[in-house]
Structures are given as C-alpha cells and as structure tokens.
Amino acid sequence: MAVKNKPGEYPVSLRVKKGDEVEVISGKDRGKRGHIIRALPGINMVMIEGINLITKHQKAQATGRQGRTGVQEVQQGGRIKKPAPMFAAKVMLVCPQCHRPTRIGYAYHTGENKPARRKYRICKHPDCGKAID
Ligand SMILES: [Zn+2]
Numbered sequence: 001m002a003v004k005n006k007p008g009e010y011p012v013s014l015r016v017k018k019g020d021e022v023e024v025i026s027g028k029d030r031g032k033r034g035h036i037i038r039a040l041p042g043i044n045m046v047m048i049e050g051i052n053l054i055t056k057h058q059k060a061q062a063t064g065r066q067g068r069t070g071v072q073e074v075q076q077g078g079r080i081k082k083p084a085p086m087f088a089a090k091v092m093l094v095c096p097q098c099h100r101p102t103r104i105g106y107a108y109h110t111g112e113n114k115p116a117r118r119k120y121r122i123c124k125h126p127d128c129g130k131a132i133d
Contacts, residue, residue: 014041014088015104015121022091023101024051033094037083045085052086055079095123097130104132 016022016036023033029051038047060077067073092101103124121132 014039014044014046016046016088016091016093021094021096022046022048023094024048024086024090025092025101026090027052027086038085039088040085043085044088046088046091047083047085048091049083052084053081054084055081093121093132095125095128095130096132097123098125098128100125100128102128107131 016039018036018039020036021033022036024030032051034048034051036046037049040046056079058075058077058080061075063073063075065073093104094100095102105122105124106119107122109118109120123130123132
C-alpha cells in the first residue's frame with residue numbers, strides 16, 4: 001500500500017511499533033487487544049492483528065500456477081476479512097511487565113560512551129515504571 005502524506009501533514013513519530021501488544025481505547029473494537037502487524041508512521045496509523053477488520057470481496061482468479069493434475073490452480077474467491085489501518089491515537093500500549101494499558105515515558109541508557117546513549121520506553125504506571133524495551 002502506498003502511504004503518502006497529505007499536504008500540510010508531516011510524518012509523526014509513533015510511540016508504538018510492530019510487534020507491540022496494544023489495547024483499543026475507542027471505536028467499535030474498544031477493549032480488544034492485539035499485536036501490531038504494521039506501523040505506518042507517515043500517516044500516524046497502525047494495523048493490528050484481528051482488529052478493525054474490513055470485509056474485502058475477492059473475485060476468484062487463476063494464480064497462473066499449475067497443480068499436479070495439470071489444471072490451473074484457482075485462488076478462492078469470496079469475502080476475506082483483513083485488518084485495515086487505524087489511528088495510532090486510538091490504541092494504548094499494553095505494558096509487558098504489568099499487563100495494563102499505559103502511557104509511555106522515555107528514558108536513556110546511561111552509557112559511558114556517548115554513542116551508546118539510546119532511548120528506551122518505560123511504563124508510566126507509578127507502581128510499575130519498568131522498561132518496555
Ligand atoms: Zn507496567
């Protein structure tokens with residue numbers, strides 16, 4: 001899928017990334033949890049496994065390959081459910097330590113050598129505060 005910014009829109013740095021477990025906080029999938037399968041920072045959206053499913057009507061079509069019997073294989077048509085991108089602001093990261101949805105804080109690794117200074121995310125729950133990655 002081609003992702004382009006509209007005029008006046010700039011790429012946003014997402015706080016979540018691929019593989020993160022998130023909880024949906026608004027919309028029809030509110031309360032559901034899933035893992036991010038694709039992050040789209042350019043449009044501030046994420047795609048989550050099993051959430052915000054759209055039904056795509058797919059026509060049966062020949063794959064171009066030939067099966068063992070010599071007959072051309074046909075891709076099955078019908079309705080296919082697949083996740084559509086949704087706004088990143090509608091999801092909250094689930095802390096892998098305390099398993100609660102949380103806001104995200106940042107901290108730095110305090111390395112002796114400057115190049116090792118790397119940002120990492122932390123859980124904002126006061127009684128947790130553990131590093132997320
Ligand atoms: Zn936590």
